Amino acid sequence: MWSHSEMKEYLKKKLKKSRYEHSLGVCETAVKLAKMYGEQEEKSYTAGLIHDCAKNMTDEEIIKTIEDAGVKIDSLSLKMPQLLHGLAGSIIAGNIMQVKDKDILNSITYHTTGRENMSLLEKIIYLADYIEPSRDFKGVEELRELSFKDLDKALLCAYNNSIKFVIEKHEILHLDTIKARNYLIILSSDTFSSN
Numbered sequence: 277m278w279s280h281s282e283m284k285e286y287l288k289k290k291l292k293k294s295r296y297e298h299s300l301g302v303c304e305t306a307v308k309l310a311k312m313y314g315e316q317e318e319k320s321y322t323a324g325l326i327h328d329c330a331k332n333m334t335d336e337e338i339i340k341t342i343e344d345a346g347v348k349i350d351s352l353s354l355k356m357p358q359l360l361h362g363l364a365g366s367i368i369a370g371n372i373m374q375v376k377d378k379d380i381l382n383s384i385t386y387h388t389t390g391r392e393n394m395s396l397l398e399k400i401i402y403l404a405d406y407i408e409p410s411r412d413f414k415g416v417e418e419l420r421e422l423s424f425k426d427l428d429k430a431l432l433c434a435y436n437n438s439i440k441f442v443i444e445k446h447e448i449l450h451l452d453t454i455k456a457r458n459y460l461i462i463l464s465s466d467t468f469s470s471n
């Protein structure tokens with residue numbers, strides 16, 4: 277696997293300055309969450325650093341990266357190629373940066389949509405992406421606090437925000453995000469009813 281400094285050199289070349297700074301912010305926040313919830317800090321740092329490595333590619337480049345790797349793109353995702361920067365980023369991480377850890381690769385793939393039953397690292401990267409220091413939206417401060425109190429509650433709150441945002445923009449909702457939200461609600465109601 278590439279060293280973190282090699283990864284940073286790659287990102288500096290491929291990303292806009294603000295996106296590079298966002299990536300460092302995600303790293304920093306991911307490590308804090310890792311300390312809080314007992315995830316490996318090194319893995320969290322790596323995943324946070326490179327999660328957006330494909331973010332500034334064009335739609336065509338993103339689609340080509342995925343197709344060249346032999347991965348089939350579903351028709352819904354083809355309509356919103358920007359959501360595929362997670363999958364394309366994971367392919368770049370695996371094939372170019374030689375990242376072998378499946379959990380790191382999955383956390384890059386699913387940071388855009390979320391999914392059902394995410395691993396601890398996947399949750400950390402999804403939330404770190406949402407709340408890193410340069411993020412600024414209504415309610416971000418509450419979500420930051422909640423992220424360090426209850427990871428699943430914070431995740432549900434992030435999904436709710438994302439879904440509302442997509443609806444307000446009249447855009448297509450990715451099914452993984454809806455399934456991920458339902459999964460967390462069912463999980464929390466199961467915990468509730470078993471008490």
Ligand SMILES: [Fe+2]
Nearest residue numbers: 327328331387
């Ligand atoms: Fe992203």
Ligand SMILES: [Fe+2]
Nearest residue numbers: 298327328405
């Ligand atoms: Fe990001």
